[in-house]
Amino acid sequence: MDDPKPTELMFDMDAPVCHGLGDTQACSGKKRGRPRAFCTEAVLETALELFWMKGFAATSLDDISAATGVSRPSLAAAFGDKEAIYIKAMERYQEDLRSQLDGVLTCNGEGDSMRAIIDRYFDIMIAAYTGEQDHPLGCAFMCTALNEAPQHESILEMLQATIEGFDRRFQSFFEGARYFGCLRGDQDPKVLTQMISGLTSNLLMRARAGAGRKELTDIARATTAFLFP
Amino acid sequence: MDDPKPTELMFDMDAPVCHGLGDTQACSGKKRGRPRAFCTEAVLETALELFWMKGFAATSLDDISAATGVSRPSLAAAFGDKEAIYIKAMERYQEDLRSQLDGVLTCNGEGDSMRAIIDRYFDIMIAAYTGEQDHPLGCAFMCTALNEAPQHESILEMLQATIEGFDRRFQSFFEGARYFGCLRGDQDPKVLTQMISGLTSNLLMRARAGAGRKELTDIARATTAFLFP
DNA sequence: ATATTTTTATGCGACTTCGCAAATAATTCT
């Protein structure tokens, strides 16, 4: 349950991590053989960008290899097959987003209004969907995983886990808010969670279709104003 | 504007159409050369199913050829390249859905409540997303077009047109409803349209992730009850 | 120093995917 894929690649969980600039030297660790010539994090980062633009099926291992300078066999040794690379890149993406949300999605009963909190949540998501690109790309995971879910078991499982995690997070958030008296009686945590889920999906879809930051924030503001009058 | 692709294939707009069972004989028409041995509608139907399951990038012309029994050159002659087949299959899909909605999405001021109308709308969408499959597949267009939009101009344009059409439809529907006094003063047609858009996206996403008809209708009922109390 | 371990580099082989061209078949026009 907690570990959907007991794969053979768990060992590189404790591989040397270079969080600095994209250096080529391995940072530390006293592993036995020849050290990695590339940073796995940097590879996953550029793999993410490729998947984000082209989707899973249309990005080849050759694409990733060319964009990173890492040969295909090295990619296979470090991550596994394409599906494994995709999963790891998306987990990284989600983790980054999650950590941004941690600072925002808390309700301790004082301070901001519910509406201000949700507004900040949407600001973060819109920034992620919009990026610095000339053309916004929407959500890297949703816009690509929905496409692959029926054909790729691991992606389907990650999709389900993502939805469940989203629901859990918002539901407990709203339950906390209700506990602290920040919610009206007619505002059910379950229903509100579905509302936020829907509005988020709406934004991510429109971003992928080309909607810019201003258009999206306008939509977000108007809808949250409706939800939390 | 009205014709995004002035392609060479417009002539088959008036090609013989067989709306009957999947026969092999051309139905009518007095065109010059050898008649088609297959029904273009039937081909687009099975192409749709393939795209629906596997997405655009992962379904090859060989897949479509094998599933329909029509050779690749014949497909190319009849429809164009893969992108053109996809567009035509999805237009057919949308047209079918649109016609179902026509009977439901009208507000003449009497009869049903707003909530009942929206409930019927969601019933239709949920049925489309759920189908008779063992595993629900979500929206054939959204779940696949979002993936391809950044890389395929024609798909991006269709995505934008779909969103605009959705917005226009619901906005004028809600404006009509307001005119007939079916809407409270705080229910803005624009905001309601975004809400419905979001809830629809939410359902289509969860369907693709495996949510069944009951789960989806429960969500739909709870959210529309919130929107139209 | 030598052996062991791990990564890297190179390349082959099988398969897929797609566009295209040439020959054949079926139908209408004159």
Next chain:
DNA sequence: AGAATTATTTGCGAAGTCGCATAAAAATAT
């Protein structure tokens, strides 16, 4: 009947995609 038109069939060729196998390189262990 013969010409013209359109579809179908068959097959080739180029490019892409991926897994794998082999040899070389770079580090540690003994």
